[in-house]
Amino acid sequence: MGKLLLYGFHFFLISGFVFCLFLINLFLQATNLFHGEQFNEIYLIVFLSFLISGIFLCLIDFALNFISRKPRKLRFNPFNKPRIIVGMTAFNDEGVIGNAVNDFKLNSLVSEVIVVDNNSKDNTFEEAKQAGAKVVKESVQGYGACCMRALKEARKNADLIVLVEGDMTFSSTDLKKLLAYIENADMVVGTRTTTELCAPDSQMNWFLQYGNIFIAKLIQLRFWGKLRLTDVGCTFRVIRPEALDKIMPLFKVTKNHFSPHMILQALKSDLKVIEVPVTLKKRGGESKGVGSSISKGFITGLHMWKEILFT
Ligand SMILES: Nc1nc2c(ncn2[C@@H]2O[C@H](COP(=O)(O)OP(=O)(O)O)[C@@H](O)[C@H]2O)c(=O)[nH]1
C-alpha cells in the first residue's frame, strides 16, 4: 500500500507528459510544420494506458487501505521540565556560529548546546566554544554525517533532542512551537514553506519553496493518511530519545538529503511525525548546502525522489 498510490501518481505524471506531446504533435500538423510520420494514435494509446493504469493503482491502494484500516490512536505524553539538549551542525561557519549558540543557550528551555564541527578550516570550533557550547568534531564530511553526530551526542543526556543548524536561519524562540506538539508525537519537524514566516531575504526562493513542497507531497502520498508534510529540508526538529533509538541504526545518508531520509525512517518505523511552521531568517555566512545553487538543489531533490520511490 502507500507505494501504489505513489506509483499511480507517477503514471498520471507520465500520461500528462505524453498528452502534452500529443498536443504539440497536433499543433505541428495543423500548422504544416511537421512532415514526418503521424503518431497521433500511438500517443493516445500510451496516454490512455498510463492514465488507466494510474487510476487502477490508486483504486487498489484505496481498497487495501480501507480493508486494513486501524483505529487512529490519539497520543498524549506530556513532559515535566524535560532536559532539552540542542545538537547544532557547523561547517566553516565562523562569524555566525557564536550568535547561533548564544541564541539557543540563552533560551531558558535549553539545558545544553552541542556543536558538531564538521572539519571546519576556519575559527568555527573556537567561536562555538567561546560562546559556551560543548564542541565535538565529526570527521566524516557531509550534512547528514554532521546531523547524525549531533543527534547522537545530544541523545546521551537528553529527555528531548533538538536538531538545528548553526547558521542563524532558525530562531530559538520557535522551539516552543515544536515543543507544543511533541506531547502528541514522536518527532516534530519544522516547515519553512509558510511564506508568511520567511524573511524576504531568506533562502526560500521559488525553486526551494515549490521543490520542497513537491518532494514533501511525494512522501505524503507514500504514507497517505499518516501525516501532512510541506517541507523536506528543514533541519530544525525535536525528537524523543526512544524514537531516535529506533531509527538511528537505520540512518545511511551522510550527504545533503539527510532530512527527508530521517523523516522516511521515522514513518517506516511507524513513528508519529507532525510538522509545524517555523520562521526562517537570512543565512549568516555562506551556504554550502542546497541553498547555495539551483543545480545543487536540483541534484539533491533527485536523490530525495529516488529514495522515496525505491527504498
Ligand atoms: N552543506 C553542508 N553542510 C554541512 C556540512 N557539514 C556540516 N554542515 C552544516 O549543515 C548545515 C546546512 O548547511 P548550509 O550551508 O546551511 O546549507 P543550506 O541550509 O542549504 O544553506 C549548516 O549548519 C552547515 O554548517 C557539509 O559537509 N556540507
Ligand SMILES: [Mg+2]
Ligand atoms: Mg542552512
